Amino acid sequence: xxxxxxxxxxxxxxxxxxxxxxxxxxxxxxxxxxxxxxxxxxxxxxxxxxxxxxxxxxxxxxxxxxxxxxxxxxxxxxxxxxxxxxxxxxxxxxxxxxxxxxxxxxxxxxxxxxxxxxxxxxxxxxxxxxxxxxxxxxxxxxxxxxxxxxxxxxxxxxxxxxxxxxxxxxxxxxxxxxxxxxxxxxxxxxxxxxxxxxxxxxxxxxxxxxxxxxxxxxxxxxxxxxxxxxxxxxxxxxxxxxxxxxxxxxxxxxxxx
Numbered sequence: 330x331x332x333x334x335x336x337x338x339x340x341x342x343x344x345x346x347x348x349x350x351x352x353x354x355x356x357x358x359x360x361x362x363x364x365x366x367x368x369x370x371x372x373x374x375x376x377x378x379x380x381x382x383x384x385x386x387x388x389x390x391x392x393x394x395x396x397x398x399x400x401x402x403x404x405x406x407x408x409x410x411x412x413x414x415x416x417x418x419x420x421x422x423x424x425x426x427x428x429x430x431x432x433x434x435x436x437x438x439x440x441x442x443x444x445x446x447x448x449x450x451x452x453x454x455x456x457x458x459x460x461x462x463x464x465x466x467x468x469x470x471x472x473x474x475x476x477x478x479x480x481x482x483x484x485x486x487x488x489x490x491x492x493x494x495x496x497x498x499x500x501x502x503x504x505x506x507x508x509x510x511x512x513x514x515x516x517x518x519x520x521x522x523x524x525x526x527x528x529x530x531x532x533x534x535x536x537x538x539x540x541x542x543x544x545x546x547x548x549x550x551x552x553x554x555x556x557x558x559x560x561x562x563x564x565x566x567x568x569x570x571x572x573x574x575x576x577x578x579x580x581x582x583x584x585x586x
Contacts, residue, residue: 393451393453393454393585394585395454395584395585395586396584396585397582397583397584398448398450398456398566398583398584398585399412399446399448399450399566399581399582399583400580400581400582400583401413401580401581401582402428402579402580403425403428403429403430403578403579403580403581404428405425406425406426407424407425408423408424408425408430408444411447412446412447412448413444413445413446413447413567414444414445414446414447414565414567415442415444416442416443416444416445416570417442417570418434418442418570420434421433421434421442421570422434423442423444423570428579429463429577429578429579430444430577430578431465431575431576431577432570432574432575432576432577432578433465433574433575434570434574434575442569442570443476443478443567443568443569443570444567444568444570445476445478445565445566445567446565446566446567446583447565448565449480449563449564449565450563450564450565450566450583450585451562451563452479452533452558452561452562452563452564453533453534454533454534454585454586455530455531455532455533455534455539455585455586456477456530456531456533456566456583456584456585456586457528457529457530457531457583457584457586458474458475458476458477458488458528458529458566458581458582458583459475459526459527459528459580459581459582459584460474460475460526460527460528460568460578460580460581460582461524461525461526461527461578461579461580462474462490462524462525462527462576462577462578462579463522463523463524463525463576463577463579464522464574464575464576465522465575465576465577466574466575472489472490472574472576473487473488473489473568473569473576474487474488474489474490474499474527474529474568475487475488475527475528475529475566475567475568475581476488476566476567476568476569477531477557477564477565477566478564478565478566478567479557479558479559479561479564480561480562480563480564480565481559481560481561481562484503484504484556484557484558484559485502485503485504485557486501486502486503486504486529486531486538486554486557486558487501487502487569488500488501488502488527488529488541489502490515490527490543497514497515498512498513498514498515499512499513499515499527499541499543499548500512501529501538501541501550501552501554503552503554503556503557504556504557511550511552513541513548513550515543515546515548524579525543525544526542526543526544527541527542527543528540528541528542529541529542530586531554533558536553536554536555536557536558537551537552537553537554538550538551538552538554539551566581566583567581568581
């Protein structure tokens, strides 16, 4: 039987403790190095040399966006019912051919239907209707150039060419009613079978029609249409059918100025 002395046993324990201490020191040193490396990589304030990212400038503007809100040149083979609401009157012909919308109504005065946009628009800013219209019958009573239809009142503001069969006046109507200062005299009788350009401009913020135009003749007006607008927040645009007319429209456009 062999028994180790206490001296030998003590030397062995010292060697084991020394090795353990050395191993612990190496482990701690390795951890310290990893922590330092991680700190260097994750420092958000350190410049890595890449270009700085700039924040985009704000594109917000005051007031409503301007530009074309709606336009139709009637180039298809039919009325686009995805864009237009067709309210056709009895015995009324409304179709599209040869790049124009043609309307023939045997009825008189305010009888007949209308075309209005499916889309609605905000009652804000200044808007302008432009259209190119031809009277196909010299005995037409008048021709409606364009209308705005307001939702809360079910009323309208319209620009028509009238003076019975002479067509020497442009009139701004509020829901078809006679209005003081609503009519302006335009040039000589235009006759039939000729295209003419028209426009009406409406300041929706002040509920005022500010100008009307036929071809090169433009007239500044100040017609209050607040009763037609009422408390409406949205409107549609379009033009009346009927009125005992034969009328063609080559294009119709609504813009916000």
